[in-house]
Amino acid sequence: MTKNGCSLPFTNMMIMRNGRVRVCCFNPDILGDLTTQSVSEVWHGNGYNDLRVNGCLVSHCPAMDVADKKVNVITSEQEAICNEPT
Numbered sequence: 516m517t518k519n520g521c522s523l524p525f526t527n528m529m530i531m532r533n534g535r536v537r538v539c540c541f542n543p544d545i546l547g548d549l550t551t552q553s554v555s556e557v558w559h560g561n562g563y564n565d566l567r568v569n570g571c572l573v574s575h576c577p578a579m580d581v582a583d584k585k586v587n588v589i590t591s592e593q594e595a596i597c598n599e600p601t
């Protein structure tokens with residue numbers, strides 16, 4: 516669990532169609548690129564490690580109410596946002 520209470524940096528990898536990796540659909544930071552890196556390289560890379568140590572810096576994350584309850588369930592509205600083309 517990160518300082519801000521979100522566990523997704525320890526459990527989640529969102530792979531976009533172009534191979535780029537984000538932790539979730541609410542954090543726009545690109546943590547890796549599977550066209551040039553392995554899953555293990557991304558998962559253990561600087562982007563994920565920084566996120567795990569320093570916490571997620573996204574303010575007003577729509578999932579935090581849920582994440583605070585340590586459930587990490589994505590609502591249908593949030594899922595629609597996640598499925599928007601990037």
Ligand code: SF4
Nearest residue numbers: 521539541542571576
């Ligand atoms: S954007 Fe929200 S759900 Fe995603 S890692 Fe950050 S705090 Fe967790």
